[in-house]
Amino acid sequence: MRFSALSILLNGLRGNRHWSAHWRQPEPKPHYDVVIVGGGGHGLATAYYLSKVFGIRNVAVIEKGYLGSGNIGRNTTIIRSNYLLPGNNPFYEFSMKLWEGLEQDFNFNAMVSQRGVLNLYHSDAQRDAYTRRGNAMRLHGVDAELLDRAQVQAMLPFFDYENARFPIQGGLLQRRGGTVRHDAVAWGYARGADSNGVDIIQNCEVIGIRREGGKAVGVETTRGFIGCNRLALAAAGHSSRVAEMVGLKLPLESHVLQAFVSEGLKPFIDGVVTFGAGHFYVSQSDKGGLVFGGDIDGYNSYAQRGNLATVEHVAEAGKAMIPALSRIRVLRSWGGVMDMSMDGSPIIDKVHLDNLYLNSGWCYGGFKATPASGYCFAHLIARGEPHETARAFRLDRFARGYVIDEKGQGAQPNLH
């Protein structure tokens, strides 16, 4: 079933009773060419590109819950490619280009909205750092504009420009950044992969990995054994647990990241804005709710909920940026489990078994990476060599000392 203006019109005239399911609910087959563990954004995107671009269609995505139950349906929907370092910049720009054509490509409305991402600066030193980042972006062909205080104030009049501690001096703007409806991304990739023949097996947990010699020959699941020629791990916050099944210890820690949404308000924030003097970011949804978040909860956890100390911390940073926030009501908050790597950058690599591939370490920035991550992981699985934009995301970089520390924080996963 393809969406078109005509199909929407005809189905509307027939009372919308004839749409078919977007993907099948297949029984697992005994064996696949490729089994992907994790039906989040990255696992589904990998299956989509494997089947569409690389012609590998005998693929299963094994998901322990339902599609969208992980971080793909929990994030704050921000996309951007405003990176400084050469290891990151081309990859995230590749992702941005894929976002720009994604809805046409998978024939699904994911509400890709390039409404801009603005990072505020509050001191001369921070302005200099943002100038450097903006210049690096432009040298890589990525759009970046440095705005002064008057330009920011014209865009965002309700912010606190007189704050004694954190006066807003300006911001670094990427106009092509923005937001995308996160669960629609999972649905679009699932639908596209399914129509190419991929089996998406929900409510099926991988509980073990069977090895023979130097190979992974399949996965033990709650629905029985499923064999494969190649095994790909894309379990995000649970990567360490899944990798442990083959004795692989990853340089990752799992932490909770919370997000919040307020009651609906009249439009007053066009794009995404981040506070430069603390960790707080906000955008306004099409329904008018403010969608915001901040730091991760600073302890290791696999729970999809956080604690009140972080709620207070996020609210304080938000109020320093927009004093009127103290008068709005928060409708909902939730949490997701982040696979925080030691340098804040991801891992897309072939690992110690002959046919085992790893995709992890997305920290709290993996949503924007979804298309490129899926494409590059599929490239690695199909061709056996990394895609040119993902060459730096090797697992052994931690042993070799070639870390990609975008924030310059050192080996502190809770600070990236």
Ligand SMILES: Cc1cc2nc3c(=O)[nH]c(=O)nc-3n(C[C@H](O)[C@H](O)[C@H](O)COP(=O)(O)OP(=O)(O)OC[C@H]3O[C@@H](n4cnc5c(N)ncnc54)[C@H](O)[C@@H]3O)c2cc1C
């Ligand atoms: C509150 C919050 C806000 C965020 N905001 C942003 C943002 O604005 N921009 C951005 O770029 N990123 C953001 N992120 C990060 C982003 O969501 C993640 O980095 C990204 O979604 C992770 O990849 P994924 O979609 O594949 O993860 P997931 O959707 O978590 O997929 C992993 C899947 O693996 C499954 N799984 C795990 N173990 C097993 C097993 N044993 N067997 C079978 N299946 C298993 C899980 O059930 C899960 O569905 C945010 C995250 C959170 C939680």
